[in-house]
Amino acid sequence: MHEHEAAATVPRLHLAARSLFRGTPVWAFRAGMFLIQRSETKRMNEHPIAGVVHTDDIDYVGDGHPAHRLDVIAPTPVLAPRALLPVYIYLHGGGWTSGDKATVTKYCAHQAATGMVVVNVNYRRAGRFQMDHQLADADAAVRWVHENIRAHGGDPARVVLGGDSAGGHIAALFTATSGSPELRAHFGMTAEKATPTVQGLVLHCSAVDFSMFFARAPILGRGFVRLLHPRGTAAAPARRGTLRRAAAYLSPIEWIGPGHPAVFVTTSASDYFYESNLRFVERLRAALVPVETIIYPSANANTRHTWQQNYRYPESQTVWQRVTTFVNSVTSQPA
Secondary structure, eight states, rough: OOSSOOOOOOOOOHHHHHHHHHTHHHHHHHHHHHHHHHHHHHTTSSSSSSEEEEEEESSSSSSOOOOOOOEEEETTTTSSOOOOOEEEEOOOOOOTTTTOGGGGGHHHHHHHHOOEEEEEEEEBBBTBOOHHHHHHHHHHHHHHHHHGOOOOOGGEEEEEEEEEEEHHHHHHHHHTTTTTTTHHHTTTTOSSOOOOOOSEEEEEEEEOOOGGSSSOSSBBBBBBHHHHSSSSSSSSSOOOHHHHHHHHHTOOOGGGTOOOOOEEEEETTSSSSHOOOOOOOHHHHHTTTOOOEEETTTTTTOOTTTTTGGGGSSHHHHHHHHHHHHHHHHHSSOO
């Protein structure tokens, strides 16, 4: 394992590989995710975790929408202590347009088995919905936890939010809205900070800096900015200038403010969003936000995008252990 303290150049082979898929359009990404999702769900969940109790498909909004479902995974009553446990809320990845909580069930169950209550959340996906809807879903999930998690043995005053890839982006942007009335207003949220804050943020290979869409050889096309930008807050971004302004509102890196909770970032030089994550870590440290990292070099063959979910890799097991330590650490401090 190697942890970088400063940004590094992108490996040449990595940049060359990315160039082959430069500016992947939304439709091609969605088609690829459709083809791999079923096999990925099976592969990531072999040999289920024992010692936990699942309460699945809770309607956390109460509107009957099929995407408004979450699973609560907690230690079995025999293993769980009488005191309320810390809570870890997790948002799956999938390029904003795809993915499902079923893919990360084993990851979440493992964390629950270590002595926390884990909430695995689905949300409305892009295409029919935009970022304002996805932030509203993150808001609703956090509210649900604060109002209901005691019944599952969780402590609503000790909550960490996390996610991978697009799910990490939603988690990071939602966290940023707590400290910015401007950002909340842009996404149609109440101007006042109404949702209880979280005490920590976990990001695995997350899309935290949308300037990447304007960089050399971007892995994803700028159509994702148009896809995610809320329809009602401004005219649909079309020209490069308006597209950049829209991207700034979608970028968690642009909204790091006072009171931002501690962050745990994991990525690697083989990840699509490697440079973005390094810049995010630097910006957090410049703002004096406590931040921990696991960043692997390109020599590690097991650390391609969202490797953290694959329990077979020793690098993933290291991440799982560090997540446990991070959650326990930040939730042990007074809110």
